[in-house]
Amino acid sequence: MSNSNKSKKDKEILAEYESQVKDVRAQLVEQQRCLEQQTEMRVQLLQDLQDFFRKKSEIETEYSRNLEKLAERFMAKTRSTKDHQQYKKDQNLLSPVNCWYLLLNQVRRESKDHATLSDLYLNNVITRLTHISEDSARLLKRSKEITFQLQEDLMKLLNELYTVMKTYHMYHAETISAEAKLREVERQEGRVKGVSGSGGVEPVFGLRIEERHQRRNAARKMEKMREKRKAKYSENKLKTLKARNEYLLTLEATNASVFKYYIHDLPDIIDCCDLGYHSSLSRALRTYLSAELSLEASRRAGLEVLEGAVEGLDPARDRQRLLGLYPTAFCPPARFSFQAHMGDMVNQIAAQxxxxxxxxxxxxxxxxxxxxxxxxxxxxxxxxxxxxxxxxxxxxxxxxxVSGSFTHSPSSESVKSSVSDGYLNxxxxxxxxxxxxxxxxxxxxxxxxxxxxxxxxxxxxxxxxxxxxxxxxxxxADMLTTSRGRKNSHSKHQDSTKAIPLLVESCIRYINLHGLQHQGIFRVSGSQVEVNDIKNSFERGNDPLIDEESSRDINSVAGVLKLYFRGLENPVFPTDRFNDLISCVRMENLYERAQCIRKIMLGVPRATLVVIRYLFAFLNHLSQYSDENMMDAGNLAIVFGPTLLPTPDTLDQVACQAHVNEVIKTVILHHDNIFPDTKELSGPVYEKCMTGDQYW
The missing domain is CATH 1.10.287 (Helix Hairpins)
Incomplete structure (x- = not known):
């Protein structure tokens, strides 16, 4: 496959991934909109209910007044009659007259009942609905905060997946290139050996011996070149293996998180938005039902329909209905599949x-x-x-x-009705x-x-x-084994540490290989005996971490690295620029803050700058495993802040420490923008995917 075709294929893979992420992002936005729309519909419904009961309260009040006027009108007419006087004495009246008075008393009782009903609507039911509306808006706001955070975490996870996928693709491309170079060297070596092995008689004996020497030298050079290319190919292939493993792990974690968000978290969030809504609405409507049923038993048949609807208030079923109404927004997307790079068909963790x-x-x-x-x-x-x-x-x-609100006095003349005194009073x-x-x-x-x-x-x-x-x-997986010789590897190791101190490079390599996921790395203290042993070995010029078979305690190795920087005569950050560095933290714009620190760091000696660049690239890589090692950039800054940027004795140590930590945290997170690249500052560069024989 030509380079142009490979590049085109890479672009297609990235475009497909970006398209899928774009669809997910659109879904997340749509989910927020759906939840907001659902709450808006609830608030509107509650508003309509309030308007309804307010109008009904007005009607009941007017009806009560009209009934009272009606009763008073006819009572006034009968007060001057003989029948009324007789009624006041012994109430021994003819049955038609008695019915007439009982009818008037019933009208007065009904008037008071409707006044009570109006009071319940206005001061009980409407107030309940107002509270429900306030609660719905408040619950939506809090649920949206959680939803936004979950969606932000989801997008961070997708970005992390994109990063590790790119890293894997990059290393795999390097492996393919190294393999091509190896094959080319093997072909050249074959041609040289073929020429050297061909027979022929030369006219001059001396010339023939000299030419043999040249051919033997050429063959040896080609053999050395082949060994070098072979080692490079093996190293790149191992990097690809580790990068692919990391990609597959992240891929699996991403798919699990996406699935959990859509299947488990979204229903829980919808339940949070619904929290108390159905039960509170049920309570408000039950108040209405109680009033109406107590007022007029004959209306029960019609009200039973509403009662059945009230009984049917079910948050779980409503949630399921909401999910069914918006399938495109709440349906989980397709699982993210492994994007093989240029024919690499290995799509599972390789436990070689x-x-x-x-x-x-x-x-x-x-x-x-x-x-x-x-x-x-x-x-x-x-x-x-x-x-x-x-x-x-x-x-x-x-x-x-509220049936108790409709109690009446036994007296037919004095009909009493209590007002709402339950919910509000x-x-x-x-x-x-x-x-x-x-x-x-x-x-x-x-x-x-x-x-x-x-x-x-x-x-x-x-x-x-x-x-x-x-x-x-x-x-x-099939992979070529690399032959490693202790003596030769030791010399290479010495060459690689010209710019980075042996202790720093070796400790970082060991943590890269064995401790990126170690919980509490740099925070938990190691064995002081082992720390001293490792430190003394480095001081004697040896590397106690070079042997892969050695099983050193990760916390002790981390302690040696911290101890090295703590013991420097001059801190890696210039003491005379302490106030300038602290002032950078006051910039809210992170890019401007990073550029401010960069200007100050450019004044550091180049040899020291190479070491700092190497260290902070490693700390940034370590912080990417904070889910497992519990050491994000902030925690690492707390550990390394006092060591790398100590507060001068003339300043308040406690007051300055938070600013110091923020400087170190900024450098960890934005080291790429702060330190010069290899074009501006030559020297070793930290690599994420190290191998056990990287410095051999």
């Missing part, structure tokens, strides 16, 4: 002997980390569940029965509302914590499962 121990160690670390996370997350889940139960008890008290209402909102805040805090923990477990579990499967199956 070179990386077997590393993968086994990583699997063990993942198992330990997962066990801890699952216990912690289970505790959070229990707290979350208990808080949900408490919140539900707060939002659904059994106070919707209780002194504890404000306190109850405050407690509800406080419990809501704690509920969302625990919900967020549970989601973050379960997301991390999902990612790590995906990596764990694919690693376990690869190791169990013993998948082994």
């Amino acid at each position: 002997p070179q990386v077997q121990s590393e993968l086994t160690l990583r699997l063990t670390q993942l198992q330990t980390r997962l066990a801890t996370l699952k216990i912690e997350n289970e505790e959070v889940k229990k707290t979350w569940g208990a808080t949900l139960t408490t919140l539900q008890d707060m939002t659904v008290p059994d106070d919707s029965d 209780k002194p504890s209402l404000a306190k109850r509302r405050a407690n509800q909102q406080e419990t809501e805040l704690f509920y969302f805090t625990k919900f967020r914590e549970y989601l973050e923990g379960s997301n991390l477990i999902s990612k790590l579990q995906a990596k764990h499962d694919v690693l376990k499967k690869a190791i169990a199956e013993g998948y082994k």
